[in-house]
Structures are given as structure tokens and as C-alpha cells.
Amino acid sequence: MGGLPLLRISGMSKGFTMHLQGALRLPVVSHVAFEVAAGECVVLGGPSGAGKSSILKSVYGNYLSDCGEILIRHDGEMVDIARLAPRGMLEVRRRSVGYVSQFLSVIPRVTAIDLVTQEGVKWFQDREQAEARAAELLTRLNVPERLWNLPPATFSGGEQQRVNIALGFIGRHPLLLLDEPTASLDAKNAGVVRDLIAERKALGHGLLGIFHDPAMRDAVADRIVDVTSFAAVA
Amino acid sequence: MTMRDLPLLEIEGLTHFYGAQLGCRNVSFDIYSGEVLAIVGESGSGKSTLLNCLSAQLRPTGGTIHYRMRDGSRLDVYGAGEAEQRRLLRTDWGFVHQHPHRGLRMGVSAGANVGERLMVVGERHYGNIRAKALEWLGKVEIDGARIDDVPNTFSGGMQQRLQIARNLVTEPRLIFMDEPTGGLDVSVQARLLDLIRTLVADLGLSVIIVTHDLAVARLLSDRIMVMKGGEVIETGLTDQVLDDPHMPYTQLLVSSILQVGA
Numbered sequence A: 001m002g003g004l005p006l007l008r009i010s011g012m013s014k015g016f017t018m019h020l021q022g023a024l025r026l027p028v029v030s031h032v033a034f035e036v037a038a039g040e041c042v043v044l045g046g047p048s049g050a051g052k053s054s055i056l057k058s059v060y061g062n063y064l065s066d067c068g069e070i071l072i073r074h075d076g077e078m079v080d081i082a083r084l085a086p087r088g089m090l091e092v093r094r095r096s097v098g099y100v101s102q103f104l105s106v107i108p109r110v111t112a113i114d115l116v117t118q119e120g121v122k123w124f125q126d127r128e129q130a131e132a133r134a135a136e137l138l139t140r141l142n143v144p145e146r147l148w149n150l151p152p153a154t155f156s157g158g159e160q161q162r163v164n165i166a167l168g169f170i171g172r173h174p175l176l177l178l179d180e181p182t183a184s185l186d187a188k189n190a191g192v193v194r195d196l197i198a199e200r201k202a203l204g205h206g207l208l209g210i211f212h213d214p215a216m217r218d219a220v221a222d223r224i225v226d227v228t229s230f231a232a233v234a
Numbered sequence B: 001m002t003m004r005d006l007p008l009l010e011i012e013g014l015t016h017f018y019g020a021q022l023g024c025r026n027v028s029f030d031i032y033s034g035e036v037l038a039i040v041g042e043s044g045s046g047k048s049t050l051l052n053c054l055s056a057q058l059r060p061t062g063g064t065i066h067y068r069m070r071d072g073s074r075l076d077v078y079g080a081g082e083a084e085q086r087r088l089l090r091t092d093w094g095f096v097h098q099h100p101h102r103g104l105r106m107g108v109s110a111g112a113n114v115g116e117r118l119m120v121v122g123e124r125h126y127g128n129i130r131a132k133a134l135e136w137l138g139k140v141e142i143d144g145a146r147i148d149d150v151p152n153t154f155s156g157g158m159q160q161r162l163q164i165a166r167n168l169v170t171e172p173r174l175i176f177m178d179e180p181t182g183g184l185d186v187s188v189q190a191r192l193l194d195l196i197r198t199l200v201a202d203l204g205l206s207v208i209i210v211t212h213d214l215a216v217a218r219l220l221s222d223r224i225m226v227m228k229g230g231e232v233i234e235t236g237l238t239d240q241v242l243d244d245p246h247m248p249y250t251q252l253l254v255s256s257i258l259q260v261g262a
Helices: A052-059 A086-095 A112-121 A127-140 A157-169 A187-202 A214-220 B047-054 B082-090 B110-120 B126-139 B156-168 B186-203 B214-220 B238-243 B248-261
Strands: A007-018 A024-036 A041-045 A067-074 A077-080 A097-100 A175-179 A206-210 A223-226 B009-018 B021-031 B036-040 B062-068 B074-076 B093-096 B174-178 B206-211 B223-228 B231-237
Touching: A007 A052, A024 A052, A024 A206, A041 A052, A041 A214, A052 A067, A052 A175, A052 A206, A067 A086, A086 A097, A086 B231, A097 A157, A112 A127, A112 A157, A127 A157, A127 A187, A157 A175, A157 A187, A187 A206, A187 A214, B009 B047, B021 B047, B021 B062, B021 B231, B036 B047, B036 B214, B047 B174, B047 B206, B082 B093, B093 B156, B110 B126, B110 B156, B126 B156, B156 B186, B186 B214, B206 B214, B214 B238, B214 B248, B223 B238, B223 B248, B231 B238, B231 B248
Parallel strands: A041 A206, A041 A223, A097 A175, A175 A206, B036 B206, B036 B223, B093 B174, B174 B206
Antiparallel strands: A007 A024, A007 A067, A067 A077, B009 B021, B009 B062, B062 B074, B223 B231
8 A cells, every 4th residue: 555646647538518608618737647746745836826725625535526536545545536435535635635724714603723623633533632733833823822712703814814725734634735825925934834835745745836936845845746747738 | 225225315306397387306315324414505406395295295296205114115105095004194104394283283282283293203102101101301402390380381482492392203214404593592502503513413313404504504414405497406425515615506595604703
């Protein structure tokens, strides 16, 4: 199992058909093929609009790819999520692939510490351990302790973003997708995210990310996959 | 293979006609334990007909529904007698109506509304019933001091929460919900949705919820079925169908919501 990659994409294409615009066909990427191995952070490169986000969302099953394979290592086997029923995809998301977006989808009335702890409970033996880890992450990400027992709905954009990063990193998904988690973070907090990524790599996890900031990208990337090489022809 | 790996509810080829008028046609799907399925569509799409057929309240013209009982046996819902169907609806299933007055008895106290379902499953001890009713009022955030008040004196949001308590007190495994937040103010809706979300997760309930509100579907459901003209036209993971809709009608539904919500 050690030899299997965490992600293997081959022959994948994704486009959109805009039925409200006279069935306008918008091809985005085609013949996408690359892998993410254990312990490596792969960054998708290319200008905006090249399809980086579409690839990431297809890997999470949030977008439905048009053809090809998207194999994710799940329970020691490579599972093609492009052909997985919703129930199976939810199981893969629960245990094998996580997603850190740029924005926190706020749930009313749940406090910051509970939000992160609830996610942690899925991975740690008991609630106490999960809460300790949640507190550690919020501390490292400089979310002031006086905010922990408040629902993040009232937080500033930056504070919400850092709660969101804690939420994404408390899990132990062997494959973690990062959709510009550091956009508009200050240098200190961007450094924390860099450390969190390094820690996951040390655990043998794989990361696939989008980072606009070139300094951040160069700091975390073991390899850059140029998405323009998958440009779809209209 | 454990019971969790077997579907709780299996629907095959479900079809209903009102005379010559189509209600819903050829609907097939499975629901597993702990899954939340949203059925969305506009009024007239057949989603309420489907919900009534699923919940043993409207005998379909065709198709079958099988339900996995607690002992693992598989019940043919419409092959079973009416007494058995009624018993299911009062114990192992719940039904939360859009209008609380359809799901509550408005003339009897809140405590009795919750306690009544317990009596159906055989609880006779008054003290136990009252204690359990009080516990459930607490879980749905209704002040225990209101236990002897009739639902007529409650706000719309409280009535809806009481209806949920009445349904959940017998620890059902499958809950049907018909536009549970329809007609409520936005702030009241948010609180109710949050409560439903928490209870469903804590109790591991399976839920089939009918709604025209895609935001409700997004917040509560894992899977979604889009209906139009009595047929299921698109189905999948909720976030996938809403973020990457494929059918023209689903794209129209999603784009209409975004204009209002964004």
C-alpha cells in the first residue's frame, strides 16, 4: 500500500454546458493526468481561468468530471470517484480526502472551538483530545482566545479564514486539497500554514493545492503541475 | 454484511396517477441509515405526491417500497395492512408537516402532544411520560414552563419545534419532512434549521425532506433529487448538484436562487 499514490488522475476532462445560454459549451480542461504521492505537496499552476479550481473540485467530487479517471487511495485501494455513488463519495470524504476552502461556511450558533472540535472528534479518540488539538490550532493561527466561545458568524473575514484553516487541518485525511487557503493572510499566519503543510507531509499525507502568491507557492510546492498543459480546445 | 450496509428504504418504480393526471412517475432510489435526502422542485413537480407515497399515506398506482425493520426483516410497505402502516408512522417513522396544525393537536397541551406518541408505543406511567415530554421540550428549546399550554398560544417557530419533539420522542429511524421551514420568518427559519441539523446528526436519523428552498437542501441534506413534471431529472451529492448542475431545469433553479441569495 505504501507504493500507491494518494491521487492518480488520468484522461480526465471537465467542461460546462450552459443550458441557459443556448447550451453554450465551455470546455475547461482535458486529458488531465498527474499524481500526488505520499509525503508530497503538489501545487496547480497557471493563470486564473486555466481550470485549477475545476480540477480541485472534481477531485473532491464537487464537480462531476466528463470523462477519465480520478483515483483516490481509500482503505488501501484506488477508488475511482468519478464513478462513485453519493454514499461512497461521502465515505471517501469522511476518511480519505479533505478540502480546505478560502471561506468558512458559517453555521449559526456553533462556537469557534466547538466547530473545530466537532470536526476533530471524527479523528481523535475522545472529545478531550480533539478539543486540546482544536485549541492548539486556534492558538497557532492567532485566533484570540476571547473569541473561541463565540460563533464565527460575527468574526472578521481574516479571523473566519483562520478558523476555517483550523477546521481543515484538524482532520487527518491522507489527501488534503487546499483551495487558496492563504489568500490575503498576513505573513505570520501564512507561515503557520506552511508549517501545518510540512507537518502533514511528514505524516506521509499528500496535498494538492492552489496558491496565488508566488512566494507561498514556492515555499510549499514539491512540484508544480502546469494546468495550461491541459487546456481544452473549444 | 451488517444492517448498516443494507438500505433502510428501497423504492422501485414508484408511480402515481390521480386519474389521468400524473403525480410522479418511475421513481427509484435507496435510503441508508443516517442519510439525509432532499427532494427539490417547484410546486406541481410531484415532490409532495412522492413524499405522501413514500410515507404510506397515499397508495401509489405502481411500484414498490420496502422498509428494513429493526429486526432486520424487510417489510413490503404497501403489501402490509393499514394497521401496520399506521403503526410504522406512529413509531418508527415521523412526519413533520409544513403546517403545524396538521401535525399537532392544537386543543391539547404541549406535554400531551409529545406524550401521546409515547402512549401509542405502550408507555402508561404518567410520571415517565411527563418527564420524557419535558426532556423533549428542552431538546427543542421550548421552556418547560410551557408544558401545560396549548400550541395555539405558541409562535409559529415554537409550534414547529413542538411538532419535531412529538415526532422524535419515540426515537424513530426515518423522518419525512414537508417544507418544515416554509412560512416562517427568516431568523426563525435559521434557528429551526440549525436545530434540525443538530438533532439529525446527534440521533443519526435518516431524513427525506421535501423543499423548494435550495438553501435548506444545501444546509441539511447529503443527497438531492431534482423533480420536474413528476419525474426525477437529476440526482447526486447535494453540493455537486447545486455547484455543477447538468440539466437545464436544475441550472435554472440554481441560477434563480443565486440571484436572490447572493
